[in-house]
Amino acid sequence: MPMPVFAIPFPVIDPVALSIGPLSVKWYGLAYVAGLLGGWWYSRRLVSTDPLWAGRSRPKPEELDDMILFVALGVVLGGRLAFVLFYDLQRYLARPQDIIAIWQGGMSFHGGLLGAATGLWLFAKRRGYPVxxxxxxxxxxxxxxxFLGRIANFIKPELWGRPAPGLPWGMVFPDAGPLPRHxxxxxxxxxxxxxxxxLLALVVRLGGLKRPGLVAGIFGxxxxxxxxxxxxxxxxxxxxxxxxxxNVDALSGGVTMGMLLSLPLFLAGLVLVLRARRPQQMSESGSSA
Structure with missing residues (x-):
């Protein structure tokens, strides 16, 4: 089948970013590492800026190394478990040994978020900080x-879009058929x-961290x-x-698992935002949640 007029071939990107002898570092792994390091650096700046918090208790910059460990473990365990349960349960029931084969791919953001929240809760309780x-x-x-994770999805490539014939920036992905896609x-x-x-940086700058739960709610x-x-x-x-x-054949309309799992996240965020708007939430004790 000839390529549609407006199709853009997928750029040839080597999934391996760096090779040293038998060892290879892939862009996908670098994205995770860069995301953790970027989040660590930015969080240190935030906790070091006293006016943003209005006296709220929070970790010291040197404690964030331990916090990142709790978060990373939560993301991996929660993301994998949710993918197994919600996205491909029948496969893993037939081959339970594949559950631990994380290197084969298969992570759920919503599960990773829940795992990260659990890790943060454990860290807060151990150190006596407000959840x-x-x-x-x-x-x-x-x-x-x-951001970095989605760029890694593009480089791999995986999680491509639906067919989009005639779209000026439609792209033909390897192993996704001849049609251009979003x-x-x-x-x-x-x-x-x-x-x-x-958006969240603006909220923080306008005093969002002074209202417990506001930034987390807006994120959700x-x-x-x-x-x-x-x-x-x-x-x-x-x-x-x-x-x-x-219509599965036309890939139009319908509700996906990603949509369904996002609804409770939206509702949880709304609850946090409404809670943060109450005047009494301007103050927060060191052990409150």
């Missing part, structure tokens, strides 16, 4: 990792990454909206398709 302070801090830096990974990098980071709502919008351009997971509604 919402941990959530606000993590929410402010999370879009850094989201580069939905880049849409998500912009919406869930750059745009959400800018903002990510949910960005993810649901991008799901309209992203091809559903092949093993799931549309959960209901839509």
């Amino acid at each position: 919402l302070a941990m959530f606000d801090l993590a929410a402010a830096v999370a879009p850094i990792g989201l 580069p939905s990974q880049l849409y998500e990098a912009f919406g869930e990454g750059l745009l959400l980071f800018a 709502m903002g990510y949910a909206v960005a993810r649901i919008v991008c799901e309209f351009f992203r091809e559903p997971d092949p093993q799931l398709g549309f959960l209901f509604g839509g």
